[in-house]
Amino acid sequence: MKKTIILFTLLLSSVAYCQEKTIDKDSIIARSVAQAPSFWGSGRDLSTLVGPNAAAFEKYANVPVNYNTGQVSYALPLMTLVIDDELRIPVTLAYSNSGLKPAEIPSWTGNGWDVNVGGTIVQYHKGLDDFSTSGLQLALVRSKLDSYHNGTLTGASKYDYLWQVAEQNIDSQFDVFSLHFLGRSNSFYFDRDTVKFFNKEPLKVEFASNVFTVTDEAGYRYIFGIRSLSSGSYQDDTYGGMTFTEGASTWFLTKIVTPAGREVTLVYAEDSGYEIYESRRAYSSGTYVSGYTCPVNSAYTPHYVISYQFIGQRLLNRIDYPGGKLEFQLTNRNDLQSPVGVKSKALQAIRHRNINNQVIGKALFQYGYMDALSQDRLQLNSVSLSGTDTTLTQTWAFDYYPSSGPVPIPGLVKPGSTNVPNHAVDYRGYYNGQTSNTDKVPRYNYSSLNPYNTLGTVAGGANRHPDAIFSRWGMLRKITYPDKGYDWLEYETNKYKKSVGRVSLYEAEDTENYYTELFRSVTGVCDTVIQDFTLTSAVINAQISLHIQSNSSPVTIRIQRLSDMTYVVNTTQSPAEEWENTLIVSLPAGGYRYEIQAPCNT
Template identity: 25%
Template sequence: MNIKTTITLILLFAAKTCLAQDLPKITPPSPEATALAKFTEIPVSHYTGVPSISIPIHTIQQNGISIPISLNYHSRGIKVGEIAPRYGLGWALQYGGSISRQTRGGTDESQYGYLNNNYDMDFFTDANKRGDVQDTYTFNQEYDFTPDLFHFNANGIGGKFIIDKTDGEVLVQGFDDIDITYLNQSVGNFNGIQSFTITDKHGNKFYFGVSKNGIRTARNYDKPIRSSHIPMGGGRQDFGFSGENYFNSWQLMEIETTYGHMIEFHYGSEEISRTFRHSYDKLENNVPVHHSLELEIHQFQLSEIRFNKGKLMFQSGAERDDLQDSHMLDKISLYDKQDNLIKSYELDYIYTTSIVDNNVHDFLEAQEPRANKRLFLNSIQETAPNLEQLPPYLFEYSTEQLPNRFSTSQDLWGYFNGKNNGQHLTFFDYGNVNIDRTVDVVKSEAGLLKKITYPTNGSSAFVYEDNIALTPLEFGQLVFQNVNPLIKKGVALSQISYSQYYNTNTNEYVHPFTIGPGIVGAISSFVRFNSPDQCSSSEFIQGCKFRVYVQGNGTAFELFIGKNDNHFNLAPGNYELIVEPRGTHDPLDPENDGFAVYLDWFEEADNSDDVVYGGGKRVKRILMDDAHGTIQTKEYEYLDLFGRSTGRIFGLPNFYSISDYSVGQFTILDAFGAVPGSPLGTPQGNSVGYSKVTEYYGSITANSGKTEYEFSVIPDAGKYYEFPYPLPTDNEWLRGKILKTEMFRKDPLDYTLLQKTENTYLYGDILANYPLPPPVFNPGSYSTYCNNDSNPGYSKNQRRYHLPLIQFINPGDITCQNGGNLAYDTYYLTGGTLDLGRSVATSYFDNGRELTTTKDYFYNYDDHYQLGSTQTRDSEGLTRMTKMYYWTDVNDTELGNRHRYSDIVKQENFLDKNDDGIFQPSELIGKQETDYRLWTNANNQYLPEYIKAQKGSGPLENRIIYHDYDDYGNPLQVSKPNGQNISYIWGYNNQYPVAKIENANRTEIDALSGFGTDFDSGTGGLTSIQENRLRSDLPKAIITTYSYSPLIGLKSVTNPMEDSTKYSYDQFNRLKQVKDRNDKVISEYTHKYKN
């Protein structure tokens, strides 16, 4: 983006209301929580250009819930101010869930925080209330109108929420059948939110911060020690802190499954006694001022997960070189219930050390010497119990080295750009420093993962490119500092180029050149004469052997000997560099007649008015090498049919304090302050997304086919791009939805379309695809009020919420010249329902035939957020409907009390035989119902007793009958109507079936000698005596028995004929042999790795 004019303003801060020029202070959570929240802010998707990169560790399976444990990598890029979590930069440990807070302004629960201050909805209709709020706001700097933003994840169910001060309820941005409650009270030295409980739609409960019994706690917080205020030139002032501490993240403590059993998460406390946060830099009284914060970070690190089959241990290693008192994750070990080691993973790390330069403030460099170190995960290696090791996962990163964590060498978005910006992070020149916040396409890749080598010796390599996107239409009147990469241009002349540029008619050297429309800054010059006698560095003197000047485009500028940086300005256009020899001239006599003239300048790589290099990287190409000579390639393109970028910019850069000034039709932004680049450090985390992405199976020029994806790119709403810059109405949750997918086959001359899927979405019950914010989520009235009543439209129902917020503005604002101190702007936070409404799938065949299926989706938002019914119409014109019933539809309050919204109690299938669009009872073709029962003998669990089915107009009949369960929800006896009973015995802590007994009921089994009521085999399997007793005392039963190696696999199966099949595993728990009862090998598996 070009800037043709730069206007510098001096801010005068005379009243508290003028501080509206400071954007809301955004405080990210701890490094561990931030690493996890990045995946919510910028999801892995074709839409974001972020590929899925994951190293699986283990998956916990317990009582119907599956919890994958993995290390995941986020490839958008590493911001300069990013602190590595304990597994290295870019990585995050996914293990079941987390909740973290992005503090926006003051903490919600503080005295004048959003939840406790005297601002509420009657502010808009009561002038006295507005006066009271204004008075309190004026005399209390910490007064906060903005709710904090919470990021949450509960075993894959994730999103954002805020707390509505009107009723204290949690408002999840995307509505679903999840329930989030919190405890807000004072406990010891801590006020505010102590814990959260999330209940998912299956009835599983997730306890965050405090365990269910209230005994164990794990919550992170930062304790400020002092803030430093350091003007350029000296005069540091330190300010101490007193007051309360508030938590910024809450660890997952327990998962209580819908069957009532616990998975426990345990933590070790880690107290980082002293670190610094570069808060912001700002122009005050026309002097750059550095602001930083010294603080203690109190965080909890995962140490153990206990589940019913065993436990995972997370062992910390040595103290980190990059962060005082913090420790890296050294080893992850899996144990069974008897504390037998199953396997472990050892993690190895490397550090990089930044090069010392002058781009770090002296104060921070002295106080935080570890900030020049960066922690990277180098390898992960699996180790067997006998200490034998597999080849490791190896990780290679960009050779571009990250700078000091406090470096000012940052582009507009906070990524490394290698520029010398001095000790102050600004958007304006100061002293002798010329600020350069442009994107550097090479440097911004610093720290990124480039290659993974797997234990098989195969590999995946990642090639990245810059995010290039269009600015929103709303930014059309907005101009801010250059961001696009700069290309150095130049023009040169010397006597060596005599034959090319010497004009014998005019006796001059003439070199034409062009200044492009993307020029940034001034022209630098270098002039040297080998015989400089009688020549000056400031004026032309008769007797000098050469005269040098630039002319063209109505301009003439003379040059003199010497080097002159930023010497003169030239507008875009065509020019000539001219060297005029004075007197005789012999180009073959360099000693006396030699000269050299050079001009250089910078131009933007893309100077289109609406094209901007966004923050970080997107994936360009993935190369997958199987280590056996085959390399598969996927390449990605982010262009439309006209070759223009499909990217869109969302959100402003890291401004802290902004002034605006109108010049004609433009608004010039002077950023008088800047916030360092760190994750979750800005109101809008994801700055770019793509409306169309093409994935090639091969390279762009040589491939077997491609898939084209189109996504929603609904912009944020509100006037966040206008003074005084309120928070945007965040619509990221509406973006990235797949609108269309097309799959093509590559033919010799072109592509052939094979399949197309087009999706339309329901926005709060309205079926549409919106290029702009949907009206249901766009209140529209982002207005300025001059001390008068307003009706901003607070709304909350089953389909949406509109939460109006205010921001006082400068009373001198031209809109409210007579508004006094009570002039204010309104803006909104919104959320609601967003679901797939219609999907049209078309298949194309070589004979020209097409098959199209249209599927419509319907919901009953007044009762629940589950899929209510679908209607599918095929190419033959037949329409089928499937209707689902849940507890709210049949008034099963017991399911409701257990929050089991996802249980389908009844399902009906219809065929619209007469094609009238009405599904009548006579068109019913099938039905299935589940009858539940409260099983008091099985820990009061509410589980199915009868599964019923109906065909057509026939009777509804029992198909499966559950006679009994154990306390873990495992069936003990089932049957079909008039069929034989099938009974099960469970073992290994009720986790695996150890016997299947057909034609016997549990009463008969429990009566056997050595058994008993609701018998199970305890911590292991059946003994040989028990197995023989079953077979001898139940002669009519058909018995199959099983034994296991817990957390490894099936150990043996003995069929009703008493033939056994045995399974053995190698030291890495991989299947090695299968043998029959005579120990004859049936099959054998060998695992070999290349080299």
């Protein structure tokens, strides 16, 4: 079999963020570098969905907020509850945001912000719920898993067990529990009746009557007494039919008991739940599946997976402690509501009262929206702090990178309408402005998935490339302090490259000021690569270098200007071994598409 290798190279950047804070007289200078991106698929894992406020706990605990990650390391202490000589409960406003992800829903304090107080235990289901009637907390279910692992389950019994697992009739994986309280974070799982932490920590976890009790090394007990089913989903697949997936569960911290017997009680209010509709397109080509005939040798045909996701929420209402109480005042928000039109809540104020019910501290929150006209995403504009003397109010104001259009919460079900899905995202889920995408499947040659299929090769058409401008919409740009000093934050994309050969595009007379590479390759037979790229400014005397390796197969390379669909390059070569060529052209600013085709060989 003949083999064709074409090497086509340009520069590809991705949306993981680094930041640059530039402050003159009123500020300081700091720089940071972000982590590299990972792949984000066309759908979400329904078992990991939690409400935006519980999700915010996860972000601050699991994402290091320091200058090594490229994320804004900013936290504003609001007030502190003194319980005894050892225990302090801080109430902190914290920011964590690496870019605009349409699927992420702003918390009760706005996009990227959260008030860190209290605690949660979030159960992420791996397979079935461990506490369900078919979960691993049942001795019979554990014994079957043990028999499978030790090899005593054989023959028809082994086949039947695997079938039961595949059909999700019986559990085979330990659920993961994510623990967060008072600045401490860890994850654990139940191995029978024993709790095992992912990271060793001097904590004791007990579970009884659907209540978690965590005891720390000093003897303080933290009781998580309210369980809320954070999410669940109905999914209708053209091939798989209707299924229900129970989502994550959240236990909320409801009481703290000191060794001396002092108690702190946390009271929650149930916020309106919301529903997300999602229609995902998939392409299929294969064998007979559940009554549907999919010929092995057929073109990829699209089908749809439709899901309804239900997410419940609870918000702090009050904290009572021996020295007084905290009151959390809520207000309606316009970007999130239930299917029957009940608006979700935002945090409007926190009032700290002493034992005589006198206000000794107050925090007031003012909001806007990323797009003021559509009121699409809640944004925190300012927070004001005052003590017993309300005339001495200090205000922190926040400014964000502006958007040029709305990005509403995709699929939100409202009375009489549903927000449209948002397919304008890159591979990590960051917004890239490609509103013409009709799904999230990128155009690619998928023939390697089914080597027996010569017709099902190219499918999809979504542009999933990152865009640094669109993805920073709504990110924190400026913090203005009470003394009118400020921090200004600038973001840039993280870049990576992988050299596999070269077709280079650069300005011939000034390679330092304009040089772009995007690494692509075509290897083997019946292979095609189609890729879009954009020039933000015109390039005079652009030099396009082409490098093809082949053993006699004709290879076609095209570069097309998208504005008028004319070809800048359109050449077919049949080299004996290797062929190189250089073209000099002028390229106006705008969008382009390159295409490399290698024909089938026998």
